[in-house]
Amino acid sequence: MHHLETPSETWSEQAVRGYELNAWSICPRKCWFLQRQLVMEPHSPYVELGRLVHQQALEPSPHAENAYTEVPIENFARVDKIAGELVFEIKRSPRKSEAHRLQLLYYLYLLRERGLELKGVLYYPQQNRRETVELDAEGLASLQRALNAVQQLRQQPLPPHVPKPLSICRTCAYQELCWCEEETP
Template sequence: MQEQTIGGVDLQYYIVCKRKLWLYRKGIGMEDESDRVMQGKVLHETAYPRLTDREILIDDAFKIDAIEGEYIREVKLSSKMTKADRMQMLYYLYQLSLRDVHKKGLISYTKERTTEEIELTQKDEQEVRSLIAAVHETIVLQKPPAVKKVPYCKSCAYYGFCFSMEVDEDDA
């Protein structure tokens, strides 16, 4: 099998929900119908209007939100998925380091008006490599991982797909 390129979003989805990752990588896209995804797209277009280097595609492999001097910046609506956001940023920093570009990361959470600074360590590099391998293992599965209900499922673009056979207690 030809190796598939793994991106930062793949690592984020893996941490949030392996099933979401699998569905997304199989081309089952539900994001176009999601209000939350639309909010994120609008945020990316309007946040930090003074930045000129935005939505930068690196080697046709991954896209970062912005570059500001020694930093790359990711803009997020809220900090509900902090671990996933952090791993996505570490992935970008790792990929840039492989290209001999050394930057620090900033994750800006617009709802909270906070920014987290991230620096890539050797331990982080090992974790990123392990996650890339785990993402590969997930996307080559013949069937999607089982549904695992977590608190943020209802705000996920794939909620209707995963829980279409379930009766919501509020509707019963």
């Protein structure tokens, strides 16, 4: 079995969080802000909407296969549901599916390190869409790259420069920190 290098704990005495990987995959600058607790995200309507979808999916359902219970991994990660050999991660929209995939790969890795060899399912209830995610050699390699990059960002005194607005900036809660009015995407 492959083992990833454990992220250094010197930066904050904490292991890398799934949301750091998710943010890094979307925009490293966003990840840098999140790491420093510039938490404007909770006020974003998109974050609120995501939370609502999540909540609805987690609500008890008369159909057992649709009922979700969050499962903590020690005190720093939380997967949405483990059912048999499957780990579910619930998201609002597949638009950022690469970021979701990375986050789920990390959870699969953390579970594997704890003796559980499982497969992942990205579930988008609004689209009734499911994608299988496996922690194979390719998945491990991309996870290692992302963990290294996230760890590097933790050491970086300034946020990474983004030369021009990205399409994602339009829905990002850090927009005002990154772009002045005339540059608003």
